[in-house]
Amino acid sequence: MGSASPTAAVGRLDLIHSLLRAVDRPAREALDMARRPLAATLAPALLGIFLVAASSAAAGFVSSTGLRFIPKLDALRAVFEALLVVVPGTLVFAIYLRLRLTTRVLLAATAIGLLAAGLVATCVMPLMAFLVLVSRDAPLVLALPAVFVPGLALATLAALPVRVITSLDSSRAAWWMSRAFAFFLGAVFLLRVHASFLSL
Amino acid sequence: MQAMSPTVTLTAEPLTPFMPWSVEERAPLSEPAVPAEPERQLLVELLREPSSIVERLLDATRLQGLVVGSVGVIAVSTSAFAATASAARGHGEDWALPAALASMNVLLALAASLGPIYAASILVAARVPLARLVAALLASAATGSLLLAGLAPPLYLLWRLDAEWAGPLLLTAAFLLSGWAAGARIHRLLSLLAESVTRAALGNPTAVLSSEDAYRVGILARVSWMMVAFTSGLGFWAFNALG
Numbered sequence: 376m377g378s379a380s381p382t383a384a385v386g387r388l389d390l391i392h393s394l395l396r397a398v399d400r401p402a403r404e405a406l407d408m409a410r411r412p413l414a415a416t417l418a419p420a421l422l423g424i425f426l427v428a429a430s431s432a433a434a435g436f437v438s439s440t441g442l443r444f445i446p447k448l449d450a451l452r453a454v455f456e457a458l459l460v461v462v463p464g465t466l467v468f469a470i471y472l473r474l475r476l477t478t479r480v481l482l483a484a485t486a487i488g489l490l491a492a493g494l495v496a497t498c499v500m501p502l503m504a505f506l507v508l509v510s511r512d513a514p515l516v517l518a519l520p521a522v523f524v525p526g527l528a529l530a531t532l533a534a535l536p537v538r539v540i541t542s543l544d545s546s547r548a549a550w551w552m553s554r555a556f557a558f559f560l561g562a563v564f565l566l567r568v569h570a571s572f573l574s575l
Numbered sequence: 576m577q578a579m580s581p582t583v584t585l586t587a588e589p590l591t592p593f594m595p596w597s598v599e600e601r602a603p604l605s606e607p608a609v610p611a612e613p614e615r616q617l618l619v620e621l622l623r624e625p626s627s628i629v630e631r632l633l634d635a636t637r638l639q640g641l642v643v644g645s646v647g648v649i650a651v652s653t654s655a656f657a658a659t660a661s662a663a664r665g666h667g668e669d670w671a672l673p674a675a676l677a678s679m680n681v682l683l684a685l686a687a688s689l690g691p692i693y694a695a696s697i698l699v700a701a702r703v704p705l706a707r708l709v710a711a712l713l714a715s716a717a718t719g720s721l722l723l724a725g726l727a728p729p730l731y732l733l734w735r736l737d738a739e740w741a742g743p744l745l746l747t748a749a750f751l752l753s754g755w756a757a758g759a760r761i762h763r764l765l766s767l768l769a770e771s772v773t774r775a776a777l778g779n780p781t782a783v784l785s786s787e788d789a790y791r792v793g794i795l796a797r798v799s800w801m802m803v804a805f806t807s808g809l810g811f812w813a814f815n816a817l818g
Contacts, residue, residue, distance in 0.1 A: 399590065399591055399594060400588060400590055400596075400600065401588070402588040402604055403588065403600065403604060406604065406605065456732065459728065460728040460729055460731075460732050461728075461729070463725060463728055464725040464726060464728060464729060466725070467622065467721060467722060467724070467725030468722070468725060470619055470622040470623050471622045471623060471718075471721075471722060471756070472623075473623045475606055478619075538588070538589070539588075542588040542604060543604055559729070563729075563732060566732075566733075566736050567736075
């Protein structure tokens with residue numbers, strides 16, 4: 376896209392490709408990340424946090440009465456609260472239940488989950504813009520993006536570690552552990568945002 | 576086409592079929608590299624490796640480290656849990672007192688129940704050397720308090736959301752779970768300890784405890800679990816550690 380030289384474009388493509396590779400094969404990439412320094416785990420996590428926050432904030436500008444000037448960030452806050460509440464307990468119980476995982480692998484899986492959540496949240500932004508354009512007179516639809524975009528990000532964030540945990544360990548304990556991880560992320564999120572559903 | 580041949584083992588991980596994955600990338604996932612160095616972290620061992628805790632119990636040079644480490648883990652984890660619980664209930668300014676009281680209460684309860692447990696071990700003809708009994712009790716209590724600390728963030732959130740039902744229920748469930756885990760762990764530690772001492776004494780690395788021995792070790796484990804549960808429960812009530 377308008378790059379100075381073809382090699383630069385190829386280099387850029389490689390960078391994007393290597394990022395998408397982490398999303399394509401999360402379990403293997405989590406194992407690799409666990410062996411590399413902590414910065415390799417932090418980088419995708421930070422990129423994902425940025426993407427999730429940016430798209431949720433952009434969606435927060437939309438409200439049932441049209442666009443507002445101060446974005447609604449309740450749901451975004453609930454996403455990060457859910458993460459902070461559930462991940463430490465998951466680490467402790469994953470070690471206690473003797474899953475074939477280390478702390479670093481679980482952290483790397485969460486980081487890849489954040490990256491995937493950022494990508495998914497970015498991917499639905501055009502649809503949200505389209506909805507804002509076509510449903511000017513439908514307040515129920517217009518109230519959707521502020522909750523839907525962070526909620527979708529959280530669902531992705533839950534799904535990727537579930538895949539990694541069950542890929543690395545096929546035991547029954549791992550199955551329950553991964554489902555509990557996803558369930559509690561969703562439960563905490565819903566408990567935080569159910570008030571905004573009531574006010575739809 | 577070679578990569579898709581039926582002899583290739585599919586991974587447990589679903590991969591997009593639109594990318595050219597090599598045979599290596601389709602191979603089954605390897606086990607994550609568990610730290611192989613002999614000195615693994617005490618925290619991880621307390622949580623998942625009762626057998627390496629027993630190795631520490633049997634090694635006189637590492638016994639002291641286990642005792643000090645377990646006391647530290649108990650103090651930090653129970654304090655963190657009590658501080659979170661009192662912060663959740665909205666007395667934010669005096670979280671230091673519950674934190675100090677809760678960890679002191681658990682350590683005092685362990686100290687108070689030690690004598691009766693030792694007496695019980697003499698009575699059922701399963702006497703454990705005192706130093707190893709102390710270390711095993713502390714290690715199992717440390718496991719329980721680590722689980723307690725892991726449940727502190729959900730407790731904070733649930734109590735903030737619903738102080739009538741969800742918060743108190745989770746508080747009770749956290750103590751029940753941690754007590755159950757500590758009880759299971761003391762049973763496992765005592766059985767493994769008895770088994771490895773018997774194996775070393777007989778010079779037979781595959782020897783197992785006789786059913787009478789295992790029965791008496793089980794009684795001792797249940798008595799110690801019951802004593803610690805009784806004294807620490809009494810302590811939480813008497814000190815009013817959680818307010």
